[in-house]
Amino acid sequence: MTTSDRFQSVTTSIAESAMTSHIAEPATAPLTPATAASFPGSSRTETFMGRPVTIEIRTPLPARELTPLMDDAFAWLRWAEDTFSPAKEDSQISRLNRGLTLKQIPELIEVLHRCDELSESTGGWFDARIKGVTDPSGYVKGWALERLSRALLQAGAGDHRITAGNDVRVRGSHAPGRRWRVPVRDPRTGKIRRTVLAHDLGIATSGGSRVLDPHTGEVRDTLGSVTVIGPDLGLADAYATAMYAMGPIQARRFANELAAKGCYETLIVLHDGQELTTPGFATYNDRRARLAG
Structure with a gap:
């Protein structure tokens, strides 16, 4: 069984659905002679939900396996966008918002269920439904990349970075x-606040795009940014979004509660540039920091 076959077995039926997508053909980043010897693997960039996504594989696999593996990886992301993007008229989320019939897709049920759980665990500060409109983008972007990372691992490409x-x-x-x-x-x-060192980690930062208060539907802008690191990128992304919406006092409390459970650590940047971190964040960083009193 080839690497591509193993990837396909992890993402059953997804590639077939993605064949109807009209995203531009992928372009593989060339390796220069100076980097080829020290850079086994491949790198490719395409667009997913309005932003560039780069998959960098360092596992030394032969080109005959890397190329179809990259093809399948981006086919999965195209399928996820076609299914969940509220900007696509015929996506399942757009159909849901218009009260139309939906396909029986297990991933759709999984995402909506997880969004409901996140709404409950964050006290409503993360909510995929605002003013009667469903938009799971705050979770599904990280979820799709997390699922992709797991599939790459099972396909034999265990050394990779998805950005x-x-x-x-x-x-x-x-x-x-x-x-x-x-x-x-x-x-x-664009200032570098930290450099995270890790072998297996999801890192999500909120604050670069508009975040709404789920309770009022109004734009929130009470923090500079929130970065959450942890084992699941989808959850880290949702937690970062929720804390950004909370504002400094509630975000700081929630960050400490989250860290006390032992899985997710947080960096909060205030508008004045002050940085607050939970103690475990320093485990992944050369700079020591703490959540100041």
């Missing part, structure tokens, strides 16, 4: 024995 704007998922190693180095940038200024 989508301010959301990053890494697994394995950047090079033998070396952790991935992921800069955490201020989404407004």
